[in-house]
Amino acid sequence: MQPIPLMNSKAQYAPLVDELKERFAAVLDSGRFIFGPEVEAFEHEAAAFLGVPHAIGVANGTDALVLALEALGIGRGDEVICPAFTFYATAEAIVRAGATPVFADVDPQTLNLDPEDVASRVTPRTKALMPVHLFGRVAPLAELSELGLPIVEDAAQAFGAEGVAQTGACSTFSFFPSKNLFALGDGGLVTCLDDEVAKRVRMLRFHGSHDKKTFELVGTNSRLDAVQAAMLRVFLPYLTRWNEQRREAAARYAELGLGEVVELPLDEPGHVYHVYAVRTSRREEIAAALTQEGIASGSYYTTPLHLQPALSYLGVAEGSLPETERAAAENLAVPMWAGIELEQQERVVEAIRAAVGVPA
Numbered sequence: 001m002q003p004i005p006l007m008n009s010k011a012q013y014a015p016l017v018d019e020l021k022e023r024f025a026a027v028l029d030s031g032r033f034i035f036g037p038e039v040e041a042f043e044h045e046a047a048a049f050l051g052v053p054h055a056i057g058v059a060n061g062t063d064a065l066v067l068a069l070e071a072l073g074i075g076r077g078d079e080v081i082c083p084a085f086t087f088y089a090t091a092e093a094i095v096r097a098g099a100t101p102v103f104a105d106v107d108p109q110t111l112n113l114d115p116e117d118v119a120s121r122v123t124p125r126t127k128a129l130m131p132v133h134l135f136g137r138v139a140p141l142a143e144l145s146e147l148g149l150p151i152v153e154d155a156a157q158a159f160g161a162e163g164v165a166q167t168g169a170c171s172t173f174s175f176f177p178s179k180n181l182f183a184l185g186d187g188g189l190v191t192c193l194d195d196e197v198a199k200r201v202r203m204l205r206f207h208g209s210h211d212k213k214t215f216e217l218v219g220t221n222s223r224l225d226a227v228q229a230a231m232l233r234v235f236l237p238y239l240t241r242w243n244e245q246r247r248e249a250a251a252r253y254a255e256l257g258l259g260e261v262v263e264l265p266l267d268e269p270g271h272v273y274h275v276y277a278v279r280t281s282r283r284e285e286i287a288a289a290l291t292q293e294g295i296a297s298g299s300y301y302t303t304p305l306h307l308q309p310a311l312s313y314l315g316v317a318e319g320s321l322p323e324t325e326r327a328a329a330e331n332l333a334v335p336m337w338a339g340i341e342l343e344q345q346e347r348v349v350e351a352i353r354a355a356v357g358v359p360a
């Protein structure tokens with residue numbers, strides 16, 4: 001029996017290996033590994049794809065968040081509201097920028113920030129909101145922007161999702177190899193709507209300088225490699241199709257009756273299903289049954305950020321973010337990638353139905 005992984009970037013890049021090798025060879029021939037034409041071309045292509053004026057390649061999605069906050073002048077004494085049901089880097093970046101994360105609860109239907117709960121946590125020190133487009137679903141940006149605060153969209157999981165990067169002063173992306181748009185190593189991107197903010201991100205990613213002679217800001221070294229930019233340029237034209245395939249796979253899970261035994265993610269137009277996470281109170285038995293059948297599954301953010309040791313100094317008690325804690329206890333991600341086959345999805349659904357005693 002063939003094992004079924006949770007994600008499978010290799011299945012996506014396998015048909016493109018010859019082209020990837022050619023583009024890698026071209027970078028080798030050029031001898032330009034830092035900045036240069038590949039990085040510039042990718043930044044232009046990514047900006048055009050997203051419909052934004054500025055896109056700046058950086059080393060990873062975590063740095064992208066820190067640089068965006070710093071470029072917006074957010075730091076010591078400032079509060080930034082974000083979810084606690086997200087990858088640690090979201091809040092870590094706020095702390096690295098010198099500010100304080102303030103956690104708001106999530107909407108149980110979408111697992112994204114609940115705008116009402118966000119509104120209740122705004123104080124005079126709140127300087128930005130950092131919604132996460134969790135699992136590829138766009139956060140409620142229209143409602144959040146009514147609060148009149150700058151927004152940094154953590155879009156690490158949502159390249160190509162409808163409406164991403166259009167609202168936030170900055171939006172950030174990760175090209176970690178499991179993401180919808182991925183590199184063959186680390187990579188990240190910051191997009192900005194404002195020219196001055198974009199200029200600051202460009203300087204901050206390169207030691208606060210634009211010419212390596214005069215250093216106007218204290219920045220860092222956070223660059224997207226030319227090799228990764230070249231690989232990303234191969235993948236970007238396929239992304240729309242890949243995201244459609246993910247949506248098709250999500251629809252197939254519903255058609256196969258998975259929703260009769262677990263709670264499916266609410267389908268919304270533009271959701272790009274970076275992760276396909278169902279909800280169930282029987283997670284452990286289902287995961288064990290899947291493992292028995294050679295099928296991988298995963299549970300995300302099982303210790304939400306307010307309960308992580310490094311952030312205990314914030315003093316957010318257990319029980320204070322009830323929907324976050326319920327999502328942490330109940331989410332179960334099942335296999336999803338662009339090109340997952342019908343038979344593989346059938347095996348997943350059969351195994352889950354059998355585990356809960358409702359065979360097809």
Ligand SMILES: Cc1ncc(COP(=O)(O)O)c(C=O)c1O
Nearest residue numbers: 060061062087089090156174176
């Ligand atoms: C929501 C979220 N934010 C930030 C990051 C950080 O990205 P990276 O791993 O590229 O630093 C990730 C991904 O890993 C993520 O999922």
